Amino acid sequence: MEVFLVSLLNGLVYGMLLFMLASGLTLIFSMMGVLNFAHASAFMLGAYFAYSISLIAGFWVALFDAPILCGLLGAAIERFGLRRVHRNGHVAELLFTFGLAMVIEKVVQMSWGLLAVPYRIPAGLDFPLFSVYGTQFPAYRAFMLLISGLMFLAIWLALTRTRVGLVIQASLTHPEMARALGHDVPKVFTLVFASGMALAGLAGVIGGNYQTTSPSMAVTMGPIVFVVVVFGGLGSLLGCFIASLLMGLIQTFAVVLDYSAADLLANVGLTVTRSSPFGELLTMPLPRIGALLPYILLVLILWFRPRGLMGTRDT
Amino acid sequence: MKSIYRAALAALAMILSVAVTPAGAQGTIKMAYTDPLSGAFAQVGDSNLKMWSYLIDYINAKGGAAGRKFELVPFDNKSQPADALLALKSATDQNMPFIVQCSGSNIAAALIEAIDKHNARNPDNRIIYINCGAVATELTNEKCSFWHFRFDLNVAQKAEVLVRALPKNITKVYLINQDYLFGQSVQRDVKTFLKQVRPDVQIVGDELIPLGKIQDFSPYITKVKASGAQALLSGNWGPDINLLLKAGFDAGVDLRYYTFYAHLAGGPTTIGPAGDGKVYSVMPNSENLPVEKGLKEADEFIQGFHKANPGMKFDFSSVGFRTILEYLQEAINKTGSVDPTKIAFALEGMKRKDLFNYDTMMRKEDHQVMMEYMVGQLSKGNKYDSEGTGLGWKVSAVVEAKDLMQPTTCMMKRPAK
Numbered sequence: 001m002e003v004f005l006v007s008l009l010n011g012l013v014y015g016m017l018l019f020m021l022a023s024g025l026t027l028i029f030s031m032m033g034v035l036n037f038a039h040a041s042a043f044m045l046g047a048y049f050a051y052s053i054s055l056i057a058g059f060w061v062a063l064f065d066a067p068i069l070c071g072l073l074g075a076a077i078e079r080f081g082l083r084r085v086h087r088n089g090h091v092a093e094l095l096f097t098f099g100l101a102m103v104i105e106k107v108v109q110m111s112w113g114l115l116a117v118p119y120r121i122p123a124g125l126d127f128p129l130f131s132v133y134g135t136q137f138p139a140y141r142a143f144m145l146l147i148s149g150l151m152f153l154a155i156w157l158a159l160t161r162t163r164v165g166l167v168i169q170a171s172l173t174h175p176e177m178a179r180a181l182g183h184d185v186p187k188v189f190t191l192v193f194a195s196g197m198a199l200a201g202l203a204g205v206i207g208g209n210y211q212t213t214s215p216s217m218a219v220t221m222g223p224i225v226f227v228v229v230v231f232g233g234l235g236s237l238l239g240c241f242i243a244s245l246l247m248g249l250i251q252t253f254a255v256v257l258d259y260s261a262a263d264l265l266a267n268v269g270l271t272v273t274r275s276s277p278f279g280e281l282l283t284m285p286l287p288r289i290g291a292l293l294p295y296i297l298l299v300l301i302l303w304f305r306p307r308g309l310m311g312t313r314d315t
Numbered sequence: 316m317k318s319i320y321r322a323a324l325a326a327l328a329m330i331l332s333v334a335v336t337p338a339g340a341q342g343t344i345k346m347a348y349t350d351p352l353s354g355a356f357a358q359v360g361d362s363n364l365k366m367w368s369y370l371i372d373y374i375n376a377k378g379g380a381a382g383r384k385f386e387l388v389p390f391d392n393k394s395q396p397a398d399a400l401l402a403l404k405s406a407t408d409q410n411m412p413f414i415v416q417c418s419g420s421n422i423a424a425a426l427i428e429a430i431d432k433h434n435a436r437n438p439d440n441r442i443i444y445i446n447c448g449a450v451a452t453e454l455t456n457e458k459c460s461f462w463h464f465r466f467d468l469n470v471a472q473k474a475e476v477l478v479r480a481l482p483k484n485i486t487k488v489y490l491i492n493q494d495y496l497f498g499q500s501v502q503r504d505v506k507t508f509l510k511q512v513r514p515d516v517q518i519v520g521d522e523l524i525p526l527g528k529i530q531d532f533s534p535y536i537t538k539v540k541a542s543g544a545q546a547l548l549s550g551n552w553g554p555d556i557n558l559l560l561k562a563g564f565d566a567g568v569d570l571r572y573y574t575f576y577a578h579l580a581g582g583p584t585t586i587g588p589a590g591d592g593k594v595y596s597v598m599p600n601s602e603n604l605p606v607e608k609g610l611k612e613a614d615e616f617i618q619g620f621h622k623a624n625p626g627m628k629f630d631f632s633s634v635g636f637r638t639i640l641e642y643l644q645e646a647i648n649k650t651g652s653v654d655p656t657k658i659a660f661a662l663e664g665m666k667r668k669d670l671f672n673y674d675t676m677m678r679k680e681d682h683q684v685m686m687e688y689m690v691g692q693l694s695k696g697n698k699y700d701s702e703g704t705g706l707g708w709k710v711s712a713v714v715e716a717k718d719l720m721q722p723t724t725c726m727m728k729r730p731a732k
Contacts, residue, residue, distance in 0.1 A: 003541050006566075010533035114358040115581035115628075116557065118704070128567055135540055136567030211530060212557050212585045220530060220554065255534035288494060291528035 002133040007252045009132070013141045015248020016148035017210070020203035021221060022228040022240050023155060024196030030235030031172050031192050033090050034082065037097040040222035041104040042070045042197040046204025047213040048112055051119035059122035063205055070201025075194035082193070083186065101218065109215045116214035144206050151199065156237060168192060172235050227298045233311025243309055247294050254290030343386035344379070344653055346413040346445070347406035349399050349422075352391035359418045362580055363447075364389055366633045367415075369620045374640040380647035385640065387415070394418070396425035403429055407442055412653045413643070415445045417467075420497070423449030427460045434462055434655075434730075441655040443662075445639060452500060455683040459725035462655075464662055464682045466639045467599070470497065470550075472719045473688065474504035477548065477573055477597050478512050480690035480712035485571070489520035489544035491535060491559065493551055498523060501550030501575065519544050527555060532562035540568045552576035557585040564589040571595065578691060578708060580629035583701035586693060591706060594693040599635045601691045601708035602699040604671060613670045618699075628702045635686070638669045642677065656730060674716050681725035685716035 025039045049066035050059070057065075077100065085096045120126075121140045128136035159165040170178040171188045179185045204217075211217065224247065232243030261282040262272035272282045301308060348367060350360035367387050375384040388411070390402030399422045406414050416426060426444055434441040446454070446465040450473065455465055468476070481488075490505060492498035502521065509516050519542040522535070529535075536559075539547055547570055551559060556577055563570055571593055577586065578596040586594055605613035613634075620631040646661035647653060664679040673687040690712045697707030 003537055006537045007534050010531065010537070014531045014533075114361075116585045118584045118587060120587060131567070135537065136565070138565045141565075212554060212561070214554070214581075214585075216554065220527065224530075251529075252531070252534045256538055288523055288525070291525040 002135075003256050005132050006135050006137075007256050008249070009137060009141070011249035011252035012245065013144055013248070014252060015245035016145055017203060017207050018224065018228055018248055019241055019244035020148050020151060020207075021200055021225045022232070022244055023152070023237060024199035025225055026229045026232060026235065026237070026240045027168075027192050028196040029229055031168070032082075032086075032093075032189055034093045034097060035226065036193075036196070037094070037222070038077070038100040038104060039097075039196065039200050040218040040225060041101045042074065042200035043204040043207065043221055044108060044213075044215070044218040045073070045104065046070050046201030047119060047208025047217065048108055048117070048204075049201070050205040050208060051112075051117050051213055054119070054122075063202075066205045067198040067201040070204070071194045071198030074197025075190055077197075078190045078193035083189075101222075105215055105218060112215075114215060116212045119209045119213040121209045140210065144210060147202070147206055151202065152237075152241060155199075159237065164191070224294060227294045230298060231294075231301050231308055233308025236308070236310035239308055239310025247297075250293050250297075251290055254293055255287045257286050260285045343384045344413075344647070345386050345388055345406075345409065345411040346415050347390060347402055347411050348387050348415045349390040349392045349402035350416060350418050351394040352389060354393045356394050356418065358580055360389075360391070362627075362629050363417055363633065363636075365624055365627060366620065366631060366636060369623055369631075370637050370640055372623075373616075373637070374644060377644075380644040381651055381653070383653075385643075392416075392422065394422070396422045399426055400429050403433070403442070407433060407437070407440055410440060411442065412655045412658065413443050413445055415447060415639075417446075417448035420449045420451035420454060423451070423454055423463075424458060427454065427458060427463050430462050431460050438656075438730075443655045443659055445643075447633070447636060447639060451497070452504070455681040456724045459681050459723070459727060461659060461682070461727055461729050464659075464677060464684075466635060466642075466684045468686065468688055468719065469683060470500050471504045471507075471721055472683075473575060473597050474501060475508045475512070475719055475721065476688045476690065476714045477575070478505060478508040479714050479718065480595070480597075481513060481516065481546070481573065485545045486515055487517050487519045487542075487544045488546045488548050488573075489522075489539045489542055490518060491520075491522045491524060491539075491547060491549045491551065493526045493555055494523040495526050498526070498550055505548055505550075524551075524555065527553065529555065530558065532559045533566065535559065536562045536566045536568055539563075539570065540566065544570065546571045546573055548573045550575045552579065557582065560586055560590060560594060564593070573597075573690075577693070578630070578632065578701075580632075581702075583693060583704045583706055584628075586706070587704065588706065590693055592692065592694045595711060596691050596693070596708070598689060598691050598708065599632065599686075600671065600689060601632075601710055602630055603691075603697045603707055604689065604710050604713075606698045607710050608671060610671060616670065630701050630708070634670055638667065638675055638684075638686070641667060641669075656732070660729075660732060673713075676716060678720075678723075680727065681723035682727075683723065685720060687713055687715045688719070689713045 021043055025036060028036050046066050049069050050062040053062035053065050082093055085092045125140045125143050127139050129139040129142050130137055167183050168188055171185050175185055228243045228247055232239035265272050273279055274283050350363055351357055352360040371385050371387055379385055392399040392402055403414055423446055430442060430444050444463045446463060448467045450467055450470050452469040452471045490502055492502045556574055560572055573595045575597050577594050578598045602617050617631050642662060642665055646658045649661050650657040662677050666676045669675050675686040677684055689710055691708030692711040693706050694709050695706055697709050700707040
């Protein structure tokens with residue numbers, strides 16, 4: 001019970017962090033058809049911007065300013081980069097963002113150094129909020145949950161209850177028709193791309209001090225975010241939300257469940273040892289392959305349900 | 316514009332002069348140095364290079380060897396064995412007597428194999444491989460070579476240091492290691508020495524994690540806590556150790572962390588004030604070691620590095636490189652030449668006191684250095700802190716060379732003298 005409760009909380013926090021990163025990407029992906037490789041770079045930039053700003057003006061200023069900077073950068077990238085490349089098709093766009101991710105990583109290395117920077121949790125939030133069976137739950141994690149929860153609410157309201165949201169939704173599903181009705185679809189693209197990057201930046205601001213702020217953070221977060229987006233389904237914020245929480249919980253619980261396929265087989269009366277056929281694989285405990293589970297799920301969902309969990313059209 | 320041309324010309328002249336300087340008797344004693352100087356691990360080579368150049372200046376001020384000065388010639392290997400072999404090729408083409416490499420046992424294995432072949436085929440143009448930090452134990456066991464000299468402890472020895480430094484009141488430990496060759500050998504060796512040296516210690520958990528894949532270690536900490544362990548032993552490096560420690564501090568679990576690599580550049584920065592007194596690391600030396608031992612000269616020598624390199628945030632952790640240069644100096648002076656074969660024979664079994672006045676020895680049987688190693692505790696209130704964090708490495712235990720003489724399986728093949 002103790003382990004279950006603590007793991008549940010941890011899985012929730014990690015899942016919500018994934019959601020913050022993935023929500024922007026899923027909007028960009030579904031709208032523009034671009035798998036934005038530079039998305040995790042915005043996450044990294046958000047953390048580094050926040051670090052630099054917090055040195056001068058403190059964490060709370062950074063919380064607002066860093067995402068805005070990322071958003072402005074996103075708008076510039078879309079307006080002056082992607083829009084030009086767009087004429088040459090999706091593959092060119094994909095390669096463009098891929099190259100951009102490399103460039104951003106190098107620029108970060110050159111500006112802030114190769115090592116991690118001491119971006120710390122603000123003193124006002126650096127205390128244990130409560131403890132579950134002796135394991136402390138830091139206030140900062142609760143703060144992360146709060147921010148990401150608010151963000152989910154805000155995006156959802158913006159998409160469903162505002163005029164801009166309606167236009168975005170229309171451009172998502174029927175770009176030609178939206179354009180024919182006189183809406184400036186390219187501008188909507190810029191807006192979505194910029195907000196996506198800003199959201200990733202926000203995730204970086206609150207994720208950078210929760211994890212570590214180093215030049216490798218984009219590379220480590222990149223793949224799992226793609227999994228969430230594809231798994232959740234294109235254009236579906238809810239799908240993305242569910243997928244994020246699912247991935248967070250799966251990775252957390254995979255660690256604490258010390259079972260292997262052999263244990264399952266033992267229940268039905270089959271004994272497997274390391275010397276049996278496939279023994280090495282079957283006796284592999286779950287924690288050792290836990291980090292791979294999301295990718296296994298990715299393969300499975302593309303196989304059985306290519307549109308993803310809640311997607312409205314095929315990937 | 317003119318000045319640019321002039322600068323370009325000067326640069327060109329410099330390149331040419333380097334290229335045409337004969338590597339023969341009257342020049343410097345050239346040591347090729349190959350490590351990652353670009354790419355993800357550039358930091359490693361970069362900081363090593365700074366430490367090397369400080370030490371080479373020192374040894375040259377002490378007269379170099381046989382009236383000649385040492386010179387380090389860097390080659391970037393981008394952490395790739397193939398590039399390290401290119402560096403070796405350049406080194407042998409220029410008749411350099413030594414090649415130095417510190418990072419990556421896979422690269423070390425490739426170098427050993429290539430050097431064995433090269434030296435057998437070219438008796439007039441041999442080269443010695445100075446290993447300053449590739450620590451896979453087999454490099455001085457089944458893969459051992461006459462031309463390879465390792466000046467750092469191997470994984471098994473480091474594991475023994477860690478086990479010997481474990482305080483008596485710790486009887487329940489949890490192991491977490493990375494799921495690849497290095498992590499698995501740490502896991503195996505720590506278990507072996509726990510059985511030998513500390514049979515009273517119980518291993519309450521033993522885990523392998525995928526290398527560099529985990530962003531949140533909280534679930535692991537939950538497990539460690541549930542197991543009732545008092546100490547967490549880990550060979551993890553990079554993000555895998557930093558994030559693990561962070562998760563532990565966040566959960567407020569009462570644990571001590573015994574690590575292999577928390578002291579590497581960037582470690583103290585990511586650990587931060589929350590780690591005060593909780594983190595231990597197996598390390599060659601700490602800047603506080605001479606302070607605690609009352610060695611004024613060694614203290615000044617180490618701080619001299621920071622004076623020579625202001626603004627460098629990392630610790631001067633590789634004072635052991637000085638021991639390497641002193642061994643080479645003595646061997647060259649003894650043989651009166653830079654003939655690699657003679658030097659290699661002279662290095663075998665050589666004994667010296669190091670900077671901290673401990674005994675060191677280059678063991679003849681396997682060319683594994685025997686030296687002291689320490690376990691540091693990251694804590695406040697030390698004379699020297701790390702990376703401006705206010706936390707420094709306090710000496711928790713020093714294990715001397717005589718306690719680390721592990722048996723070897725090396726069957727050394729020696730050339731004719």
